[in-house]
Amino acid sequence: MKITINAHWCKKCGICAAFCPKKVFDLGEDGAPSAARPQECIGCRLCEMRCPDFAIKVEE
Numbered sequence: 001m002k003i004t005i006n007a008h009w010c011k012k013c014g015i016c017a018a019f020c021p022k023k024v025f026d027l028g029e030d031g032a033p034s035a036a037r038p039q040e041c042i043g044c045r046l047c048e049m050r051c052p053d054f055a056i057k058v059e060e
Contacts, residue, residue: 001041002059005033009055016047016056 003024005016012031017023021044026036035041041058048056 001038001043003035003038003041003047004057004059005035006053006055006057007032009053010051011053011055013052015050015052019046019050021046 010032012027012033014027014031014033016033017025017027022037022040022042024035024037024041025033025047027033043058043060045058048058
């Protein structure tokens with residue numbers, strides 16, 4: 001899976017990390033998410049659907 005996070009749109013709320021069943025995301029010290037383990041992504045798109053800023057895109 002390819003996970004893209006638009007840093008300009010992201011407000012660093014952490015919802016993506018909280019909803020990910022496979023714990024793909026890590027949050028930086030400033031709260032910014034990163035897809036630390038994209039190989040673990042199962043493509044459920046919960047991060048994409050729950051992001052209030054539409055800042056995440058998941059592609060196969």
